[in-house]
Amino acid sequence: MGDGLRSALTLGGLCLLMLLAGAWGWQALTQPLPDNAPAPLCTDTTVSAGTEIFRDQVAVSVFNGSSRSGLAGATLELLEDRGFVGADTGNAPQPVRRVEIWTDDPKNPAVRLVKRQFRQARVVPGTEVDGEPLGRGVVVVLGQSYTSLRDGGVESVKARGDATFCSPPGS
Known part of the structure; x- marks a missing residue:
């Protein structure tokens, strides 16, 4: 495998990882916040x-x-x-x-x-x-x-x- 092909595959893999991380981050950012209301005393x-x-x-x-x-x-x-x-x-x-x-x-x-x-x-x-x-x-x-x-x-x-x-x- 040539150096050019290896560089292209490495760059493609890194771009794919970045897209996955971006999708996960966007999903986490737009998700509603959890309800942290304390339980009632009584x-x-x-x-x-x-x-x-x-x-x-x-x-x-x-x-x-x-x-x-x-x-x-x-x-x-x-x-x-x-x-x-x-x-x-x-x-x-x-x-x-x-x-x-x-x-x-x-x-x-x-x-x-x-x-x-x-x-x-x-x-x-x-x-x-x-x-x-x-x-x-x-x-x-x-x-x-x-x-x-x-x-x-x-x-x-x-x-x-x-x-x-x-x-x-x-x-």
Whole structure:
């Protein structure tokens, strides 16, 4: 084989490789981007009457309605240590005296389970501030007189009726 033929074959092979690489690159460039949306923290889960609800099935948001710095975050961490799924923390839109659980469904088993972790918690109607939900899951607002969680607390409750609450996917 002559030098000219060898050079032509080498050049042809390199051009073919370049065309293949260009086609692959164009296909990769024009492909839609993958959906990197994070999985939701919790989704609405419906349970029937008599179903036992455990701590790891309940998402909780804790807000500080007192003048003590870091109270919501520290309390959420304690609830997570007990097995609850931590959702949101922050400052409450208004001060409260004791512990309040904001909900539209006071008989919800998730609300009852969270309430039984606190001393003297009171359930108050409403979960929204200016038309927006204050937090995901069961919303707890801590007041100035809050000191600590109840020792031990209840690990589960049974649903007294059909109920829907925010639960982590797959729980």
